Every structure is written in C-alpha cells, then in structure tokens.
Amino acid sequence: MNNQDLLNLQKETFLNGKTHSEEHRKQMLETLKDMLKENEFEIYQALYTDLNKSEHETLTTELGILYTEIDFALKHLDKWMKDEPVAAPITHQGTKNYIINEPLGNVLIISPWNYPLQLALAPAIGALAAGNTIVLKPSEVAQATEQLLATLISKYFKKEYFAVVTGDKEVSDSLVGMRFDYIFFTGSTQVGKKIMKRASENLTPLTLELGGKSPAIVTSDTDIKLAAKRITWGKFTNAGQTCVAPDYVYVEAKSKNKLLKEIIKQTKKLYQNKPLDNENYVKIINSSHFNRLLNLINQTDEDNIIYGGKSDESTLKIEPTLLHNVTWNDEIMEEEIFGPILPILTFTKIDEAISAINAQEKPLALYFFGKDKDIENKILQSIRFGGGAINDTLYHLANPHLPFGGIGHSGLGAYHGKYSFETFSHKKSIMEQTTKFDLPFRYPNAKLTKKLVKYIMK
Numbered sequence: 001m002n003n004q005d006l007l008n009l010q011k012e013t014f015l016n017g018k019t020h021s022e023e024h025r026k027q028m029l030e031t032l033k034d035m036l037k038e039n040e041f042e043i044y045q046a047l048y049t050d051l052n053k054s055e056h057e058t059l060t061t062e063l064g065i066l067y068t069e070i071d072f073a074l075k076h077l078d079k080w081m082k083d084e085p086v087a088a089p090i091t092h093q094g095t096k097n098y099i100i101n102e103p104l105g106n107v108l109i110i111s112p113w114n115y116p117l118q119l120a121l122a123p124a125i126g127a128l129a130a131g132n133t134i135v136l137k138p139s140e141v142a143q144a145t146e147q148l149l150a151t152l153i154s155k156y157f158k159k160e161y162f163a164v165v166t167g168d169k170e171v172s173d174s175l176v177g178m179r180f181d182y183i184f185f186t187g188s189t190q191v192g193k194k195i196m197k198r199a200s201e202n203l204t205p206l207t208l209e210l211g212g213k214s215p216a217i218v219t220s221d222t223d224i225k226l227a228a229k230r231i232t233w234g235k236f237t238n239a240g241q242t243c244v245a246p247d248y249v250y251v252e253a254k255s256k257n258k259l260l261k262e263i264i265k266q267t268k269k270l271y272q273n274k275p276l277d278n279e280n281y282v283k284i285i286n287s288s289h290f291n292r293l294l295n296l297i298n299q300t301d302e303d304n305i306i307y308g309g310k311s312d313e314s315t316l317k318i319e320p321t322l323l324h325n326v327t328w329n330d331e332i333m334e335e336e337i338f339g340p341i342l343p344i345l346t347f348t349k350i351d352e353a354i355s356a357i358n359a360q361e362k363p364l365a366l367y368f369f370g371k372d373k374d375i376e377n378k379i380l381q382s383i384r385f386g387g388g389a390i391n392d393t394l395y396h397l398a399n400p401h402l403p404f405g406g407i408g409h410s411g412l413g414a415y416h417g418k419y420s421f422e423t424f425s426h427k428k429s430i431m432e433q434t435t436k437f438d439l440p441f442r443y444p445n446a447k448l449t450k451k452l453v454k455y456i457m458k
Contacts, residue, residue, distance in 0.1 A: 003135075003165055003171075003174065003178070006135065006159060007135065007180065010133035011106055011133075018160075018161075019133060020103060020131045021131075022077060022081055025081075025128060025130075029128055031156050032125065033067070035153070035156040036066060036121075039152055043062075045144070046147075046148040047062065047116070050116060052279075056280070057280070057282065058117075061118065061238065062118040066117070066121050066125070068398070069400055069420070073126070073129040080421045083098045083101075084101070085097070085098045086098060094433070094436065095432060095433050096431070096432040097430070099427050099428065099430070100427070101422070101426075101427060101428075102425060102428050103130050104182045104205075104425065105180075105181030105182070106180050107127045107132045107133065107180065107424060108135050108176070108180040108184070109123050109134060109136045109137065110172055110184070110187070110195070111123075111136065111139060113142040113285050114238060114242060114338075116139055116142035116146065117145055117149070120149060122415070122420070123420065125420060126421055127184070127420075128162070129421050129424075130420075130421050130424035131425075132182070132424055134163070135163055135175065135180070136153065136162070137167075137172050138166065142285065149164055150166050173198060176199055177198055177202070181205075182424065183195065183204055183207075184206065184209075184423070184424075185208050185209065186210075187210070188210065188211060188336075189212065189336075189409050192210045196208060207413035207414075208406070208412040208413065209404075209411050209413075209415075210364065210409065211243040211336050211338070211364050211410060212336055213247040213335075213337075213360060214364055214365040214385070215246065215250055215366055215367070216231050216234075216250070216368075217249075217353055217379060218249060218250070218252065218255065218259060218370070219252050219369065219375060221370055222391070223369075224258050225262050228262030230392050230393050231342075231367070231369075232267050232320075233270070233394075234367070234394045235342050235393070238282050239283065240337065241284070241285065241338055241339060242338075243364055244364055244394055245338075246342070247336055247363070248337075248343040249342060250345050250353040250356075250357070251346055253347065256346050259344070263307075263342070267307065275320060276311070276312045276317050283315055283316040285316075289338075290311070290316045292339075293339040297311075297318075300330070304325050305321065306322045306323065307321065308321035309321050318341075320340045321342065323342065324343075326344060327345070328359075350379070354378070354379065357383055361410070362384045362385055362386075362408040362409060363385045364386040364411060365387060365388045365393075365396075367393045368380075368388070368391070369391050384407055386404075386406035386407050386410050387402065397416070400416050400417030401417055403415070403419040
C-alpha cells in the first residue's frame, strides 16, 4: 500500500466515525500503554543502540513521560470530551450556546532523532485522545528506534487507525504535501520553515516544536552549588541533544569563577571523572553531528576551554565541555549548539543580559537562578520565550498540566496533557435558537425604536 492509499484508508475510517467514541479513544490509549510495557526490553535496546542511552535515562526522559501522559489522558478524557457551555449576551436571550471539541481528522506526525521514542509518541497520545487517525514518520537518523516503532505499531494497531511510514527526508516532504488535516512537526527551525511552507500549499494547519538558544541566567544571590548541579544535569542529559537544554549560561560576573568550579565538580561527580569511558554517557547521534560539534570546539581558543574538549570518534562521544570568556561574536553563539558544549557569558547588571537575549530570536526555554523576586519578575516580563523554570532546568516539560511549546523561531503551538487534546481538536461553536419566541429588533422592519435597539446592542 502506497502512502496515498494509506491516507485514503484513514480518511474513510475517520469519516465513518470509527475513531470518535470515548470507548475507542480509551482503547487506543490502553493499547499504546500495553505496547510500551510489553516491549520495554526492546525499547531499552533500541535507544541504547541509537544513542547509548542507559535504562535510567530512557526511563526518565522517554518512557516515564509517556506513561505519565497516557495515564493523565485516560483520567481526564471524559471531561475533556464534554461539550463546553458558554454564556450569551442579552441579544441572544432564549438560546443555548456551547462548544463541541471534535477531532481534526487525519494527522501526520513527523518526529526527531534526539528523543526518538518520546517525541514520536507524546503527540500521538494527544491525537488518539482527540479521536484522530495518525500517520507517524519517525526520524530515519535513529534507525533502531524507527524500525522498532514501525514493527510494534503495525503489530498493536490497525493501519486505518495508526500507521508508521519510514524513509528519508524525501518521504517526509511527500507526506507533508498530501491532504492531511493537521501536521505536527518536531525538529530544527530550518526544517520547520520548509515544513510550514510546504503545508501552506494545502492550507494545512500545523504545530511546530522547534528549538533555539535557551539561556540560563544566574545571579550572585542564588545557591550556586544547587544551580550548578541542576544546570549540569539539564545541559548534559542526552549529551546536550535536547531542545530545551540550557544552550549557554549568563552569570553575574562576581559569581562566575564559583559557578564554573561547581559545574566542573558536578560534571565529574555525574560521570565519575571519565565521561568518554562511562557506559551511561550518551553518544552523539552520528558522524555528521559529531564533526559539527567538534568543529565548534576546535574553532574555540584553547584558553577559553576551561574543562573538557576531548572526544572519541570510535564511540561518537564528546566530553562535557565548558567555555568561558565567550562573546556574541564567537561562532559558538551563532546557532543552537545541540551538544555537550556549554558557553559561559557574564553580566554586571541584569539589563545587560536581558538586552542581549532580546537581541536574538525568541528561545524555546529560559531558566533563572536567583532569589530576588524583582529581578525574576523583570526577566519574566521582559523576555519572550516558550516556557521555562525558576531555579531548575528541563523539569517543566514533564508536568502534564503545563503547555509545552515555543514562540516565533522556537515554535508554533503547544501540547502535553489537556493542551495535546486541544491541539488535535477543533472547537466547533454551536448556537441553538429557541422557537418559542422571536426577538424582532434584528429585522429591518422592527417596531422597536432606534433608540432602544442602540441601547440593547451597545
């Protein structure tokens, strides 16, 4: 079956109403949960093959988030599906007004390689909960996970409900050009622009989950040791190949040396002083990305590399690397790093950091470490970004009560929890008019005076 035939089959299935009932939606979610639970060993193996992920990192950053999202959707689905009653103005007396959350239809999900399981299935949870059919195009870069998803989804789901299409970027481009009802893309800003342009040919609405240079701001009044621990974890989880990882740190100048010492200390503790030999340290996904990151390190002045910098081409691992005395003129600051390299910049007044960050594209995340509420509020009100955390990194994305998404170049739209359901639903507005009486003022021959009509309407 070619891809157009697959989409036609899913269109027929959706139009016949087979995916709409609450019973069907819950069955799909339960099936997805069973698929994950019954194949955890194979999942661990695939992610170890693709990225050298340990079972702990796979559980905490991939599987655990999916289990939480599925359980959250199952618990709240009946409430989400209910019609939403709304009020009416005096001009609409006698009417009943409400909103129906209806499924969009046939959904295309294109997922990336850095969290190849979680970022493929997290949006699928929302699409299934909302009553849609799905064609999933996983990243071909994470080959083991791509093949596992194709195998498992074909085994647990009928293709008219949920199917996987594999292939390269030409396959993705072909799919995006087809008449899906919605596209959900996670990946780079550069590719996101192409997806959006291609989708516009069919006026296909979409969500773009992209990235950007997400800053961590550290003021001198914070707990430096704790800040360093959480920044280290957030940056070097998945070897920095995380869209919401701190891309760089802006630290108050007088605390720079203390912060650097603590980050080095925490890095050594996290990876037992030998990250290249640590079996739990994630590798770079492929040679192309490995060489790109290595080039950024090699173009940095040796005096600016305060820790790390070593690599092993045979295992595609790069040490956690700290750079200081960095400026916005350095190549490392030109684009999202997406790897285990952390530049440190300094400021003396918070306005300097705010102005520099606002001069760049809006980031996907921002992290502030400090105790001064006035500074915290100033940062939150002055800088536009997708979402973030105070005195932490990354953790906000694991809360299903919070929407996750970017703004501007870092993304379009949001998901997780109820926001996933809403992303894949259309809010259909309905007004049910009474037949017991008919207010005359809206008709041109109304007997009501012009003065009364103006009073009612205004």
